[in-house]
Structure formats: structure tokens, C-alpha cells
Amino acid sequence: MTDLDLLHFEQLKKDVQAQYLEEYTPSFDDISKWKGIDIIYFQEDLRKKAKGNISEKSFYTYFKNAPVTKLPRIDMLNLLSIYAGYDSWYEFKKQHLFAGELLQDEQNIDDEEGKKLQQMVSEVSPSPEVDIVAPKIESKTEEITDLQKTNTENQEINKNSTSLEKQQNTTSVFHKRNYQKATWITVTSIFAVLLGVLGFKDVLFSKEYTYCFTDADRGAGVINTLEIKVIKENESPILYKIKPGECFVYSTKDKNLKMQISSPFYEYLEVNRSLENAPDDEMIELKPDDYKMAAYYFSIKDANGDPEELKKKRSQLENLISNNAVIYQIYDSNIYGIERLDKQKYITLVTTPTTSLKNLSVIEMKKDTQGKIISIKFKIATDEKDK
Numbered sequence: 001m002t003d004l005d006l007l008h009f010e011q012l013k014k015d016v017q018a019q020y021l022e023e024y025t026p027s028f029d030d031i032s033k034w035k036g037i038d039i040i041y042f043q044e045d046l047r048k049k050a051k052g053n054i055s056e057k058s059f060y061t062y063f064k065n066a067p068v069t070k071l072p073r074i075d076m077l078n079l080l081s082i083y084a085g086y087d088s089w090y091e092f093k094k095q096h097l098f099a100g101e102l103l104q105d106e107q108n109i110d111d112e113e114g115k116k117l118q119q120m121v122s123e124v125s126p127s128p129e130v131d132i133v134a135p136k137i138e139s140k141t142e143e144i145t146d147l148q149k150t151n152t153e154n155q156e157i158n159k160n161s162t163s164l165e166k167q168q169n170t171t172s173v174f175h176k177r178n179y180q181k182a183t184w185i186t187v188t189s190i191f192a193v194l195l196g197v198l199g200f201k202d203v204l205f206s207k208e209y210t211y212c213f214t215d216a217d218r219g220a221g222v223i224n225t226l227e228i229k230v231i232k233e234n235e236s237p238i239l240y241k242i243k244p245g246e247c248f249v250y251s252t253k254d255k256n257l258k259m260q261i262s263s264p265f266y267e268y269l270e271v272n273r274s275l276e277n278a279p280d281d282e283m284i285e286l287k288p289d290d291y292k293m294a295a296y297y298f299s300i301k302d303a304n305g306d307p308e309e310l311k312k313k314r315s316q317l318e319n320l321i322s323n324n325a326v327i328y329q330i331y332d333s334n335i336y337g338i339e340r341l342d343k344q345k346y347i348t349l350v351t352t353p354t355t356s357l358k359n360l361s362v363i364e365m366k367k368d369t370q371g372k373i374i375s376i377k378f379k380i381a382t383d384e385k386d387k
Contacts, residue, residue: 008093009077010067015084015092020045031063036329036339037349040380044354050083056331205253209280212247213261216285221245223293224265224362226286231258261286264365265293292365295320295373299350300360310351317347322372330363330379346376 017031024045026038034042039059047053054076062072071077077089086092213222222244229237230250237260242248250257252275259271266286298316327341341349350357359381366375 004098005071006067007098008096009071011096012077012080012084012092013063016080019084032066037352040354046079046083050079052079054079206251207253207275208249208251209257209275209278210247210249210282212283214283214285216287222263222266222286224263226261226263229260231260264362265289265296292367292373295365296362300357302353304353314347314351317350320373322368322374325374325376327376330377
């Protein structure tokens with residue numbers, strides 16, 4: 001990547017912006033100021049014209065910052081180039097050459113890289129061999145005059161006696177070391193066993209219980225994520241999140257279990273169980289909140305562009321949602337994590353026919369004593385997988 005590539009990418013962003021402005025009128029002409037519904041419309045047009053998609057996270061990373069310091073992946077560069085009317089990223093750069101710029105093939109190695117490679121080869125080449133001559137060591141044998149040298153019988157007796165003493169000492173030390181080693185291994189093994197029993201006593205003496213959940217009215221599985229808080233005496237609650245269709249598996253050695261179960265579309269439920277004679281598997285029914293489910297259904301309902309259906313959908317949401325409702329859209333992006341919408345902007349968003357609505361999921365929904373929805377927190381997931 002070169003600085004020229006980054007400058008070419010800034011040019012490409014302007015071409016992409018110009019291409020979109022030919023047919024659409026976003027909240028701002030400047031693409032770096034787009035957010036929310038503007039990004040959704042742009043993603044829809046990108047899928048239609050270039051047969052591809054970029055995530056909101058990628059949009060905020062590369063379009064909200066100017067100038068960028070990091071070039072996107074080549075597949076994203078090709079996608080945006082096709083949207084702007086070019087065959088590829090290479091073709092776009094070819095038609096936007098700067099003065100004195102030579103566009104090379106992507107697979108060629110430039111002169112600077114070639115010099116670096118040559119330098120690396122020269123650094124690892126073998127050096128001339130150097131002969132090393134070991135210094136000569138002259139040994140001088142001392143002449144020892146021993147009066148007993150000719151008496152071979154006395155010498156053999158002394159030699160055998162010394163060898164026998166050394167052998168006995170070596171055997172004694174060997175047996176002593178083996179005994180110490182065996183004792184140390186035994187003590188260490190006993191300590192390890194005791195430590196394992198103490199460390200895993202909860203696992204060894206625990207029992208596993210499985211709780212599954214069903215819709216009390218429909219007799220089917222729950223349709224969204226459940227939050228389960230396990231309450232223990234003198235301890236902070238432990239929170240678990242259970243996805244639709246999954247069961248809650250809990251292992252404990254306690255005699256009692258207290259759970260608080262909540263969900264955006266189901267009524268709050270507190271479960272208390274005595275585990276002394278409780279079954280290992282249990283099905284728990286959850287009472288659905290039909291009012292909240294209706295608001296969710298009308299939010300994701302596909303009207304297929306039918307004006308009458310869209311009008312009916314808007315009317316139903318008007319009746320379900322309070323005029324003072326607090327509504328938040330959550331984003332995956334670290335740059336722009338949350339956006340607040342009013343009632344009318346939310347209704348406009350969910351009544352606009354786009355493929356993004358199929359990925360709408362409600363994180364939280366609350367209603368007042370009159371049944372009106374006063375709080376909605378939702379997210380529109382992206383189909384693109386970050387690599």
C-alpha cells in the first residue's frame with residue numbers, strides 16, 4: 001500500500017457519493033455525515049447495482065474518517081469501483097493517474113522491494129572459511145622414583161582395597177537417593193490428590209438440572225433471547241442469556257434454586273425450586289405479552305410495497321406506541337454505537353420496504369400501565385461477516 005493508493009481511495013469515495021446523489025436525496029450531501037436510514041438506503045442500492053454489501057461497521061470505519069490511514073480489502077475496493085461505474089479497483093486507478101504515477105501490476109515487485117530482497121540474500125551468504133590451528137601443548141612426563149615400584153604384590157593389595165571401599169560407598173549413596181526420591185513422589189502424589197479433591201469438590205458433588213422453555217399460549221418455543229438471573233443468598237446475582245430454542249443447563253450442589261426470567265416479549269417470571277426431589281429435566285411455560293409481540297410483528301411485517309398495507313401498518317404502530325416513547329437503535333460500530341429515534345422516525349424506518357428489516361431484532365421493550373409502548377431498544381444485524 002502506498003500514499004497514492006490512499007489518495008485514490010479518497011477519489012473513489014467522492015465518485016461513490018456522486019453516483020448515489022444522482023438518484024437519491026439523503027439527509028446530507030456529504031457521505032461522511034450519513035447515518036441510520038441513509039446508510040440502509042445506500043446498502044440497498046449497493047446490493048442492487050454492484051451485487052454486494054458492506055457492513056455498517058465498515059462504512060463507519062472508511063467513510064466517517066477523512067482521510068483514512070488504512071486501505072480496505074481488495075474485494076471491498078472492487079465492489080465500490082463497480083458501483084461507481086468501473087470494472088475494478090485497478091481500472092479505477094488506471095483512469096485516475098496522478099502526474100508522474102506509473103501504475104504497476106499487483107503481482108510485480110517494485111525496485112525498492114527488489115533491493116531489500118537482494119540485501120537480505122547478501123547478509124545470509126556464507127563468509128570465507130578461516131583455518132583455526134590449535135596450539136600445540138607439550139606434555140612433560142615427570143619421572144617418579146618409587147622404591148616400591150618393583151614390588152608388584154604390595155601394589156595389587158592396596159588397589160583392590162581402595163576399589164572395594166569406593167564401590168560400597170557408591171551403592172549406599174544410590175540406595176539412599178532412591179529412597180528419598182520414592183518418598184518425595186509418594187508425598188507429592190498424596191498432596192496432588194487432596195488438592196484436586198478440594199479444588200473440584202463443587203464439581204464432584206454437584207448435580208446437573210436442565211430447564212427448557214415454551215410459549216404458554218402457542219405451545220411452541222420462545223421467539224427471542226431470555227435473560228435468567230440465578231439468585232443466591234449473600235451473593236450477587238449471576239446472569240445467563242439463553243438463545244431461542246436452547247435450554248438452560250445449571251449445575252449446583254445447593255438444595256434450593258431461585259431464578260428470575262425476563263424477555264422483551266414475555267411476562268416476568270420468578271421460579272423457586274426445592275432440588276431435593278426435583279426432576280433433572282423440566283419444561284417451564286412463559287406467558288407471552290401479546291401487546292409487545294404485536295408491536296414487534298408489525299415492525300417486521302413485509303407489506304410488499306402495497307400502499308394500503310403500508311397505511312394499515314403505520315396505523316397499527318401509531319396505536320401501539322406512545323407519543324413520548326424513548327426509542328434507541330444499537331449499532332455494532334465502535335465509532336457510532338447508539339442513535340435515538342422519535343416515534344415517527346421509527347415508524348418511517350420500519351415501514352420502508354428494505355431487505356434490512358428481516359434482520360431487525362428487539363433487545364428491550366417496555367410498556368406503561370395503559371398498555372402503550374414507552375421504550376424500545378432494537379438492532380438491525382448485518383449479513384457481512386468480518387474476516
